[in-house]
Amino acid sequence: MPKFSLKGRRPAIAESIIIIALALVPLFVTFPYRVNIFLSWEGAYRISSGQIPFRDFGSPLGYGFWIFPAIFFKLFGPELISLVKAQVLLNIMAGFAFRSILKSMGVQPGVRLLSVLVFVLSYSFFNFWPWYNHTVIVFELVGLSFLFRSFFSDSRSRSYLWMFGAAFFIFLSVFTKQDGGGMAFMLCLLFLAYNSFQTRRWLDLPIFVAMFAVIAAVMILPLMPGFGYWFNHGQPPHSSRLAFNDFTDEIFGSSNWIKAYVVLVVLCIVAKVKAWGAWLQQRREVLFALLTLGMLGEAAIFQVTSYTPPDNNIFFHSFAFAFIASYLLDLLKININSFRPLLGAAFLVLFWWSGTWWKYIGRFTDRLFPAQETVAMGTPGHENVVNRHNFMLNNDTTDVPVSSWVFSDLRPFRKIYMPASTVKGMEKIMALPVVAEKKGDIKVLNMSELTPLAAAMPYKLETGPDYPLWYHLGVGMFNRQLATFTQKVRDHHYDLVIYEYAPSLNNFYPFALRGELKQHYHQVDSFLAPRRPTNAIIEVYVK
Known part of the structure; x- marks a missing residue:
């Protein structure tokens, strides 16, 4: 019997199944009303009705966030469930963009497959509703995937087409949320600067900036002067969220996952690199390191500037995992592309992120193994039951359980x-x-x-x-x-x-x-x- 290995189209098929299958789950369930989803509905409804942002209504954000929800309102009607359908597409886009980035970085198939699984479980699977703090990262990932494709394209003309796509989606990221989009733009400049230095393609960086500026002008100038008042760039009557103490308190006072990943990434690089001069010439290796550390840095800042909900920034897990797993498996000489190591690693990933899928299975186990209820004190022959479910009494008479x-x-x-x-x-x-x-x-x-x-x-x-x-x-x-x-x-x-x-x-x-x-x-x-x-x-x- 021939041995299983990840060759040919197998990795692509497996990754596509993971991305699409888990993204489609929301289409088959019902939902409780989501806090703050009124804003997603209102913006999509106005745009789908033909209203023009900053002329017919004002917003401190650009209208990038509402583009896909508005399209889905046109297709399926202005229903809340149409927002869920729009998020399905956004989750699929995010998954394939992340996969494309890893391909450009030369990540081996086994690690790439596991990283896609981590990405979907840790970031996409539970995002059933569109929200700007998530959509901004989706557009960023698509933009980065195009940018890295441009770096390694064999054709100069195709390279600039990919770069234009990158500039467009990075602008949409900025036009969705200023903080995440702004950091995405700065990361692109960092990657372009290093890539230009190594390839001697000195025009790439100014060309990208020019593309971004032209796209911004085309999208923004027709919206003036209302745009200048509403779009928040720290001008009155808006207030800035950039407080130095907020960043230091959050990063040094918590952020344990991010700091642990930074330490592990640095250790992996130090353990593997023997000749720093030679390593700095390896574009994929250096870009992969810059990307991973850049995403960790962005996540640290994003959790302060976009503080609600508290899990906006967990996209960093999948990038850190892909980098650390790539280096660690290489150092340990483990062939993750063979069946048994890959299957074992997949089970470990599922165990790691069991919190995202267990709540669905837990509904059935709760019925099979119901918790012991409290018995009223004084009942003959019975003791009052106190356990983790009832050791505190809920005296909130206004709460209505879902x-x-x-x-x-x-x-x-x-x-x-x-x-x-x-x-x-x-x-x-x-x-x-x-x-x-x-x-x-x-x-x-x-x-x-x-x-x-x-x-x-x-x-x-x-x-x-x-x-x-x-x-x-x-x-x-x-x-x-x-x-x-x-x-x-x-x-x-x-x-x-x-x-x-x-x-x-x-x-x-x-x-x-x-x-x-x-x-x-x-x-x-x-x-x-x-x-x-x-x-x-x-x-x-x-x-």
Whole structure:
């Protein structure tokens, strides 16, 4: 019987199956309402409806994040589940971009296959919803994959085509989130500088910068002057997130994975390299080291500038794993391309990242082996059971466990479950006399996470160069916009106002406007917001 080995198309087929199969999983399940997903829906809905960013609405971000969700709204309708479908494509793009980068770095097939598995399990698999802190990295990976293809292309013309693709996607990265995109651009300059030095292709770096500048000009100039006010580059009324103490506290006070990887990467290089002058001439080796250390550095900064959710930066695991595994297996003389070592390593990777897939299997084991319940004290013949599940008592009477959430009949919320209070509250809104009487002509201010009501009701969204895409005071809107909304409430401009009160979040919706609503409008209902924990309420006001 011939021995198994990773040759020919086998690695590509296996990697493609891993990337595509795990990316498709979200298409076959239902979801609880995701915190903050209202923003993804709103931007995609406006763009898919023909609105122009920075003319019809303002945002501190570029519109790169909403491109794919808007396309999927056009294809499948403005439903929340369409966002999940868009994320499937983004996860597939990310997986193949990461694979392409490793191919350019000359990573052997076995390590590449394992690294793809690590990437999917650690970064893509649980990202079911599009979010700008993830999309910015997807565009960066695609841009880097094109850039490295340009470095090792045999044709000068094709090399510049790849470089143009790199410049385009790196710009989309910047146009999605300034911090991650800006670091992606700087990393590209670093790689270009080293590659130009080694190949004596001195024009590559200025040509890339020129390509980036032309693309930026074409994409930005038509959006002026609104772009200059809304896009956050630290100018007033925006505030900078670059605080030196934040970086030092986070990096030196925690970041244990990142620091451990840096130590291991350095040790691997020192252990393998015998002649530094010769090693510096090996482009793939040096670029691989620069890429790995660069991604670790980016992750350390990204966790400070994009601090929510806390797992934005874990793309670094797969890069560190690919580098360390490549060097370690070479030093230990292990043939990872043969069947048994590869299978054993795959099981170790699955064990390492079991947290991403066990929660699905755990649902079945919980039913097979249910936890012992607490028995009321004083029950004859029984003792009170105290274990890890109940040693602390939950006295929060407002919390609604996800297990009791229900589905809504409104089409934009299809396949998404929420607290029953939220679903009933939306039904009451739809049944309000003012909604039935004015139908599509109703004037609505929806300061809540239920943005898909715009399509369910429906109502026409307000537009204008000074109208914010979302209402987080100091982030998505500022005092100038608050003054406008305040005056409109005082003038009874709106027929219906839906306001979310989240007291634990700093002006997530402007607190000052709630006082104006209490004074000038009549509150007809309140219900739980679709959050977990359920620590916010949605209030409904009419004239």
